[in-house]
Amino acid sequence: xxxxxxxxxxxxxxxxxxxxxxxxxxxxxxxxxxxxxxxxxxxxxxxxxxxxxxxxxxxxxxxxxxxxxxxxxxxxxxxxxxxxxxxxxxxxxxxxxxxxxxxxxxxxxxxxxxx
Amino acid sequence: xxxxxxxxxxxxxxxxxxxxxxxxxxxxxxxxxxxxxxxxxxxxxxxxxxxxxxxxxxxxxxxxxxxxxxxxxxxxxxxxxxxxxxxxxxxxxxxxxxxxxxxxxxxxxxxx
Numbered sequence: 001x002x003x004x005x006x007x008x009x010x011x012x013x014x015x016x017x018x019x020x021x022x023x024x025x026x027x028x029x030x031x032x033x034x035x036x037x038x039x040x041x042x043x044x045x046x047x048x049x050x051x052x053x054x055x056x057x058x059x060x061x062x063x064x065x066x067x068x069x070x071x072x073x074x075x076x077x078x079x080x081x082x083x084x085x086x087x088x089x090x091x092x093x094x095x096x097x098x099x100x101x102x103x104x105x106x107x108x109x110x111x112x113x114x115x
Numbered sequence: 116x117x118x119x120x121x122x123x124x125x126x127x128x129x130x131x132x133x134x135x136x137x138x139x140x141x142x143x144x145x146x147x148x149x150x151x152x153x154x155x156x157x158x159x160x161x162x163x164x165x166x167x168x169x170x171x172x173x174x175x176x177x178x179x180x181x182x183x184x185x186x187x188x189x190x191x192x193x194x195x196x197x198x199x200x201x202x203x204x205x206x207x208x209x210x211x212x213x214x215x216x217x218x219x220x221x222x223x224x225x226x227x
Contacts, residue, residue, distance in 0.1 A: 031213040033213070033214075035217075040219060041219060042117070042119065042201070042203075042216075042217030042218050042219045042220070043201070043203075043215075043217040044217075045214060045215070048213070048214065050213075058214070090157075090158060092158075094213050096213060099208055101145050101146040101163065101165070101205050101208070101213075102163075102213070103148065103160040103163045104148070104160060104213065104215065105160070106150075106157050106158040106159070106160075107157065108156070108157040109157055109158075
């Protein structure tokens, strides 16, 4: 299994540009999520999904869109990039079963710089 | 005040030393996670625990639910243990238990 994969690893955007960060997992996990990691702050949840066709907002959703058309893929779209979105982005996945907690599996991250 | 607090923020140790990293939380949880992040690297799960103690190699994680406190211990530390260690909590099982809340991490450097 490849686990959780993310592309690209690095990206530089100009203010106002749009782009999509890709995330895929091959473990048939229902739960997928996007986090951003900024210096001095804990990882913060942007959006998450509990299954294909179901998404919801996390703590910091503004400026980002997601969709979940398949179990495997969970892309994150930046609609109009701003310097405040300069960050490292992590995608994660886990199984989802009632009454049980599972560990989360993280992708390698995407380092995004917006100039 | 953050819901998950870690201490210390930074830690330098010599090879072989016993290391303790602390995590306190102020919310109800169903589980606590310890994660490791190497410089420039991804994040891996070390432990997930909801009570008592777990051990994996030289790493030991404990949790005291009544005191809302967890510790991560590294015995006989080695330079390859140098990383950021992150504490995270899962909300009560009635919610979306996969939605983690993270501490800001403890940066550990182990020198020869």
